[in-house]
Amino acid sequence: MKRLVFLTVLAACLAPSLAAAGPWTKGFGEHYVKVGADFYATSDYADARSADEGETAGFDNFFGQTYSVYGEVGVFPLWPIQLTVHLPVSVGRAVFYDTALIGDGETGKTQTARLGDLRTSIQVAILRKPIQLGINLEVKVPLYSNGRVGFGLGPYRQWFPLPGDGQIDVTPMAVIGGGLPTKVPLWIEGGVGYRFRTEAFVGWETDLVFVDGIPFYAAVGLAPGPVWVVVRADGIKNIKDDNTTREHVTIGPSVGVTVWRGLAIEARVAGDVVAKNAPRGISFGAGVSWRWPNPATKPRSE
Amino acid sequence: MLKATGAVLAGTAAGLGCDSLDIPPPVDPGPLPGISPQADFYLQSCCGTPDVDPETFTMDVEDADGAVLATIDQQYVLGLTGQQKEHTLQCIGSNPRFLFVDNAMWTGLPFRDLLDDLGVTVPADAVELVFWCVDGYDVSIPITDLDTPIWLVWEMNEEPLTRPHGAPFRFLVPGRYGTKNPKWCERLVFATEPHTGFWEREGWSNEAAYRPNALTLSPAAYAVVGEGTIRIQGSAFAGLDPVTRVEWTEDDGASWQDAEITYTSENEHTWRLWSVDFTPPEPGTYKIRTRVTTESGAMSADTPDGTNRFLGFDGGMEITLEVT
Numbered sequence: 001m002k003r004l005v006f007l008t009v010l011a012a013c014l015a016p017s018l019a020a021a022g023p024w025t026k027g028f029g030e031h032y033v034k035v036g037a038d039f040y041a042t043s044d045y046a047d048a049r050s051a052d053e054g055e056t057a058g059f060d061n062f063f064g065q066t067y068s069v070y071g072e073v074g075v076f077p078l079w080p081i082q083l084t085v086h087l088p089v090s091v092g093r094a095v096f097y098d099t100a101l102i103g104d105g106e107t108g109k110t111q112t113a114r115l116g117d118l119r120t121s122i123q124v125a126i127l128r129k130p131i132q133l134g135i136n137l138e139v140k141v142p143l144y145s146n147g148r149v150g151f152g153l154g155p156y157r158q159w160f161p162l163p164g165d166g167q168i169d170v171t172p173m174a175v176i177g178g179g180l181p182t183k184v185p186l187w188i189e190g191g192v193g194y195r196f197r198t199e200a201f202v203g204w205e206t207d208l209v210f211v212d213g214i215p216f217y218a219a220v221g222l223a224p225g226p227v228w229v230v231v232r233a234d235g236i237k238n239i240k241d242d243n244t245t246r247e248h249v250t251i252g253p254s255v256g257v258t259v260w261r262g263l264a265i266e267a268r269v270a271g272d273v274v275a276k277n278a279p280r281g282i283s284f285g286a287g288v289s290w291r292w293p294n295p296a297t298k299p300r301s302e
Numbered sequence: 303m304l305k306a307t308g309a310v311l312a313g314t315a316a317g318l319g320c321d322s323l324d325i326p327p328p329v330d331p332g333p334l335p336g337i338s339p340q341a342d343f344y345l346q347s348c349c350g351t352p353d354v355d356p357e358t359f360t361m362d363v364e365d366a367d368g369a370v371l372a373t374i375d376q377q378y379v380l381g382l383t384g385q386q387k388e389h390t391l392q393c394i395g396s397n398p399r400f401l402f403v404d405n406a407m408w409t410g411l412p413f414r415d416l417l418d419d420l421g422v423t424v425p426a427d428a429v430e431l432v433f434w435c436v437d438g439y440d441v442s443i444p445i446t447d448l449d450t451p452i453w454l455v456w457e458m459n460e461e462p463l464t465r466p467h468g469a470p471f472r473f474l475v476p477g478r479y480g481t482k483n484p485k486w487c488e489r490l491v492f493a494t495e496p497h498t499g500f501w502e503r504e505g506w507s508n509e510a511a512y513r514p515n516a517l518t519l520s521p522a523a524y525a526v527v528g529e530g531t532i533r534i535q536g537s538a539f540a541g542l543d544p545v546t547r548v549e550w551t552e553d554d555g556a557s558w559q560d561a562e563i564t565y566t567s568e569n570e571h572t573w574r575l576w577s578v579d580f581t582p583p584e585p586g587t588y589k590i591r592t593r594v595t596t597e598s599g600a601m602s603a604d605t606p607d608g609t610n611r612f613l614g615f616d617g618g619m620e621i622t623l624e625v626t
Contacts, residue, residue: 100399101522108325155524
């Protein structure tokens with residue numbers, strides 16, 4: 001069971017916490033598209049239970065890659081309402097040891113490549129002035145079948161990273177933010193929501209039970225000219241004590257630079273500062289984005 | 303698409319996506335040693351290794367009312383002339399996935415001898431010995447086990463016990479799985495009422511009596527090998543009932559052949575090691591299963607995974623060889 005939990009939370013680390021775009025809900029025709037690559041590495045698993053001494057099987061390290069397309073578009077002409085889509089392809093690579101399968105002192109490597117969790121959301125602006133306030137509803141739908149991962153590889157099957165937990169989740173979230181009256185364009189934003197675990201699994205049968213959680217994020221951004229810098233923290237807190245469901249707080253900076261009109265290059269790095277039932281690792285990513293209208297012509301304070 | 307690299311080519315299509323596996327080919331370790339080095343001896347405990355200082359650690363021997371009858375520490379046991387005892391330990395949770403069985407030469411004394419030396423008289427109304435351990439573990443055995451006899455040991459293979467193995471001393475209880483062989487005991491109580499211990503509260507057998515079983519220790523449970531002869535080796539053990547025969551089958555029990563016994567001992571409560579030189583006739587998948595017979599005529603269950611794990615593994619382990 002522990003190994004299965006590990007596999008699912010590894011997969012979760014490859015995925016963003018939310019597809020929510022922030023509180024600036026897009027007006028009709030406005031859009032943002034990003035193609036990105038994210039990488040996650042860990043060799044440290046924070047288990048709520050004590051480690052089994054002398055354990056003869058386990059993960060040595062894990063490296064995950066996610067390649068994704070992310071888009072936001074305003075879809076309603078009379079009031080800001082936007083749709084958001086995040087479509088990832090994940091590649092998880094694990095190094096494991098298993099005395100019974102491959103002998104003492106040896107390690108094996110597994111790799112799983114799949115479409116990941118499709119995250120779609122709809123966001124409605126509630127307030128636009130003096131602050132931005134929106135309500136976002138995200139649905140996560142697995143596009144893979146955990147029951148097929150490692151199929152045909154006998155007992156090694158248990159060591160293949162799973163693309164995700166295979167469960168459909170629904171997450172409503174309130175997002176808020178606004179510009180600050182500073183000489184240099186500075187803004188803050190944040191959000192808090194509730195993740196309903198539907199217990200509806202796609203593509204596999206499992207006894208795992210995940211508990212609902214409170215996802216949250218906070219960010220502060222600075223945009224002097226075509227360059228912007230954001231420091232963001234996000235995470236999720238389970239609503240009750242649990243030995244299965246991932247809890248974490250991840251924090252890190254990102255930077256972007258507009259290179260031509262709405263075309264920008266973005267990069268980020270983040271680390272898990274709190275982890276329960278989860279690996280504690282670092283992630284970094286890069287992407288190319290297109291935003292219209294160009295934020296340089298549309299101050300964040302609006 | 304499914305891809306395997308390195309030593310492995312196995313499996314079938316895995317649906318929309320790509321899985322790959324890379325594992326090293328099995329290495330023949332040569333003949334397995336009958337005596338396991340302490341560094342290789344399996345480790346298992348309920349709650350990790352406690353921060354015990356062997357030089358200051360003490361164990362109180364108490365009656366049921368909590369009165370301390372004697373205190374044992376490292377200085378005391380090192381002043382004794384210990385005896386050598388060969389003894390096999392196996393975890394009750396051992397199975398084809400957890401090969402927790404080893405054999406060693408221990409230095410210690412029957413615990414009753416220590417009680418006599420300390421002038422401790424076993425209370426007449428005591429029914430069990432209850433071990434309360436510093437790591438939070440607790441377990442009990444019948445008082446009659448004193449005469450099995452149980453041992454207190456402080457060396458393994460003529461080396462002081464390391465902390466993970468129970469330093470400064472631990473108990474050996476013949477006939478009962480490792481759950482009944484506690485480490486880091488700080489209070490030993492002559493109990494007048496039956497006690498349910500840590501693992502027993504989780505459903506594991508309170509009797510924890512060894513059952514005949516065979517584990518394949520080399521190669522791994524699922525190995526990919528080239529053509530040619532491969533040496534298959536393992537352990538066979540049944541506690542106080544010596545194993546006298548180990549057999550193997552490659553045709554799901556239609557026929558059985560004797561394995562070669564490569565390690566045996568005149569000492570009671572010791573494992574047997576066995577070996578089979580298997581030459582697959584052609585590439586393919588082969589399943590090699592074993593079974594054991596003991597001196598009393600008891601046999602392991604003819605199921606690779608055993609019958610009831612909470613009673614301890616009683617199967618004849620099966621391995622799969624993918625011959626390429």
